[in-house]
Amino acid sequence: MYEQTIIGLDIGRSAVKAVAFANGQEAQVTFPSLVCHAIQLTDENSIRAAEPETVIVEGRKYFTGDTARLQGGATSSIGLSNDWTETPEYQALVLSAIKRLSRIGVPGLDTAYIVVGTPAALYGQQRDRLEELTRKAAPNADVKALSQPMGAFLSFFLNQKGLPVSEHLTDEVGRRKSWAVIEVGHFTTDFLLMKEGVHIDRKSDSCEGIFMAAEQLGRILSAKGIDASPVACEEALRTKKIRHFGVRDIAAEVAEAAEFVVAKIMTKTNALLAAEAATVDGVLLAGGGAPIIHESLLKQWPHVMLLPEPRMAVAEGFCRFGKGQLRKRAAAITAKHMEAVNA
Structure with a gap:
């Protein structure tokens, strides 16, 4: 086939x-x-x-x-x-x-x-x-x-x-399910709404991605005398460590940098999906930056699902x-x- x-x-x-x-x-x-x-x-x-x-x-x-x-x-x-x-x-x-x-x-x-x-x-x-x-x-x-x-x-x-997948398509009484998607990428965070199996065009949009957190992390580290390249900062967002005369733990700095971009993403998320969030069957979270905003989003919407x-x-x-x-x-x-x- x-x-x-x-x-x-x-x-x-x-x-x-x-x-x-x-x-x-x-x-x-x-x-x-x-x-x-x-x-x-x-x-x-x-x-x-x-x-x-x-x-x-x-x-x-x-x-x-x-x-x-x-x-x-x-x-x-x-x-x-x-x-x-x-x-x-x-x-x-x-x-x-x-x-x-x-x-x-x-x-x-x-x-x-x-x-x-x-x-x-x-x-x-x-x-x-x-x-x-x-x-x-x-x-x-x-x-x-x-x-x-x-x-x-x-x-x-x-x-x-x-x-x-049948259980993702309809519920037990045959009602078509609805899903929202937030895909947190490097350059953009992208949004999608599938309502009862129909793609809702006006809810497809984008905002800033995780690169802003990498840039902010670079500024935070620079203020502390650590010169880190953009690539090193991008990796550090995932590992929470950076090489600077050995391997250094920078979990606190990563958390601070993440807050900077999470606020922007959450503002756009609310603008696009707040009216729909309560009625969809779930909010699907994907992308390399998804773990960074997962906890913040989960506090607001308990049916968020990290893929x-x-x-x-x-x-x-x-x-x-x-x-x-x-x-x-x-x-x-x-x-x-x-x-x-x-x-």
Whole structure:
């Protein structure tokens, strides 16, 4: 049924997450969204280590991920603007994700069904262009763009086969359930409302993401004499530690920085969803920054649900959507064949 390889691709501004499905097996890769022009390396070990993370865009070599950080000196994530997908760096990250999947044995990548995402507020204006730009990196692939929070929703709503989970679809009396989604990413926090199975356009919007907390953490640490790069601050938000003459615990500083962005996210959350929160069946929380705001949101709305592996939820949902689409294609082909046989 799934003859075509499926890739759910979440090109985040902090990390790239990819979930692929081929020949009945699922595979995942994730790496930092770091890109720089490749430089000439002389050490043989360094050359071998860099090769898996080196790609060519329009005839020019780029380092990606940790190689961009270590060899190229990249210190900040790319894409802190709405039009960053127009850059060669976006192409480099798509190619790097495909190359990494190939290296772990995923077949059929040249003709894969690829699902990619945009921030909720930009979906209408960027969908077609994002599909076009992704095809530049994978010209023989089928490409479909969805909004980021829709990916998170689908990771919850669909099962591993790409079919709706019955208890998430209707209640015991057959009423269609309603769900809100908050996907806390690096550059944007995205919102989605599915009311009785219908996507409510006016509730799809975006606000600041966790990068503001990373920036604030950098300012807090600088005031204490600790010079930390944006990449180091982004990592510290998750680990609550930083390297500064050894490994230092900075849990208090991370909490202070998180409060700065949580207040902004909560303001937008209330503006968009406060009127709906009491009537939906649950508020789904996803994205790499989800654990940072989980407790604050839970105090307000007790039916908030932190999705399993929230950082991978968008890519996983995209992959499950792809499975569902290929099932529909197979069913349509079968039905057409039966019509021909019975004609």
